[in-house]
Amino acid sequence: MTPPPRVRRDPRDAAAARQRAGGRPAEVAPETAAPLRIDTPDGLVLAVPDLASGRLSAADRELMGAARQLADLLGGALALLAGRAPEVALRFRPELEGADRVLLPLDPAFAQDLAEPRVAFVLAALEAYAPRHVLFPETPLGGELARRVAARLGERPGVGVWRFSAAEATLAIDSGRGELRRPLPRILLPAPGAFAPITGGPVREGRPLPLAGDPLPPLARLERTLPVDPATVPLAEADLILSAGAGVTDWAGFHRAAAALGAAEAGSRVVCDAGHLSRDRQVGVSGTLVAPRCYLAFGISGASQHLAGIAAAERVVAVNADPGAEMMHRADLAIVADAQPVLAELARRATERRGGRDGG
Numbered sequence: 554m555t556p557p558p559r560v561r562r563d564p565r566d567a568a569a570a571r572q573r574a575g576g577r578p579a580e581v582a583p584e585t586a587a588p589l590r591i592d593t594p595d596g597l598v599l600a601v602p603d604l605a606s607g608r609l610s611a612a613d614r615e616l617m618g619a620a621r622q623l624a625d626l627l628g629g630a631l632a633l634l635a636g637r638a639p640e641v642a643l644r645f646r647p648e649l650e651g652a653d654r655v656l657l658p659l660d661p662a663f664a665q666d667l668a669e670p671r672v673a674f675v676l677a678a679l680e681a682y683a684p685r686h687v688l689f690p691e692t693p694l695g696g697e698l699a700r701r702v703a704a705r706l707g708e709r710p711g712v713g714v715w716r717f718s719a720a721e722a723t724l725a726i727d728s729g730r731g732e733l734r735r736p737l738p739r740i741l742l743p744a745p746g747a748f749a750p751i752t753g754g755p756v757r758e759g760r761p762l763p764l765a766g767d768p769l770p771p772l773a774r775l776e777r778t779l780p781v782d783p784a785t786v787p788l789a790e791a792d793l794i795l796s797a798g799a800g801v802t803d804w805a806g807f808h809r810a811a812a813a814l815g816a817a818e819a820g821s822r823v824v825c826d827a828g829h830l831s832r833d834r835q836v837g838v839s840g841t842l843v844a845p846r847c848y849l850a851f852g853i854s855g856a857s858q859h860l861a862g863i864a865a866a867e868r869v870v871a872v873n874a875d876p877g878a879e880m881m882h883r884a885d886l887a888i889v890a891d892a893q894p895v896l897a898e899l900a901r902r903a904t905e906r907r908g909g910r911d912g913g
């Protein structure tokens with residue numbers, strides 16, 4: 554049996570990834586090249602990301618990577634269904650994320666993270682453009698949406714896909730202990746971590762395609778959102794990460810700052826080896842590859858093995874006593890300082906902003 558492939562990103566893609574995420578420009582702006590157009594594709598592959606708050610999450614980026622791969626295998630074009638509520642801005646550029654076509658329905662139905670009202674838009678896209686395959690992320694929202702669409706179509710979705718050919722999908726079964734091959738199903742859910750996000754490649758056309766849906770009033774209603782304990786969020790899914798290296802000595806201060814910020818805790822291999830943080834908090838090639846909106850790196854030198862783990866981070870803030878540290882070059886904001894007083898001040902200000910509540 555072949556083990557599920559874990560994707561390893563090339564740290565050299567970091568600059569391009571930052572540029573895609575709206576960070577500092579890459580050395581060679583991809584816009585200088587003419588967009589790649591596919592005028593007569595051999596069908597469409599439709600990607601349906603969650604797009605919470607108009608952004609691509611780490612899971613959405615993997616989904617785009619998988620959809621791009623499949624579209625290229627089939628000689629097709631990648632269409633992105635990027636529906637959103639009218640008041641929500643699109644916070645990324647589809648043409649930099651591999652999209653040849655973009656369906657941009659604006660509807661209040663997208664305001665809440667509910668699968669039920671989104672079904673109508675996916676069905677409308679199927680009806681209007683007959684994509685050969687439709688891919689969803691295996692997230693609470695994307696997973697439910699995929700299963701609802703599959704049920705409406707009377708089809709069996711391909712769940713836990715860890716690779717595909719033009720004819721077959723290989724699926725993880727039995728909690729990843731086995732694999733199964735199936736003729737490529739129309740509805741596909743890639744396994745988390747199995748496909749690399751797009752961090753390079755040409756600028757695509759991103760041609761807009763019209764789409765209207767007629768969502769039924771949902772039976773479910775979102776009553777309230779419960780606060781999530783950042784300590785329980787898998788690092789790969791965390792939006793805000795406070796990360797420590799050997800330059801951190803005040804561990805109580807570090808934990809206080811993470812709680813006050815509502816950030817997930819992480820660290821370099823050195824601090825995990827020393828037992829300050831558990832192994833599942835290690836970022837890097839031999840730890841977790843993360844894709845937060847913001848990565849706060851305190852006292853981390855920026856060894857290549859660590860930087861490879863943050864290639865897809867949107868923004869990096871580094872605090873380091875050494876201005877020449879590699880992490881300071883990687884950072885969008887570099888602060889030359891002792892980590893301990895900055896952590897204490899961060900905790901104080903974050904607590905103040907939350908009205909004196911520590912954490913939560």
Ligand SMILES: Cc1cc2nc3c(=O)[nH]c(=O)nc-3n(C[C@H](O)[C@H](O)[C@H](O)COP(=O)(O)OP(=O)(O)OC[C@H]3O[C@@H](n4cnc5c(N)ncnc54)[C@H](O)[C@@H]3O)c2cc1C
Pocket residue numbers: 797798799800801820821822823824835836837838839840841851852853854855856857858859862872873874875878890891892893
């Ligand atoms: C095969 C292999 C795999 C590896 N995988 C990983 C991995 O997955 N993840 C990983 O992280 N590493 C990994 N490593 C280890 C990696 O090479 C580095 O040793 C490690 O990342 C360094 O951790 P660090 O930056 O915390 O410590 P150091 O390199 O010791 O850096 C400490 C930093 O803190 C700064 N500093 C010191 N005092 C202060 C202060 N008071 N305030 C502010 N800054 C201060 C210093 O200037 C320095 O930049 C791997 C190594 C190998 C060989």
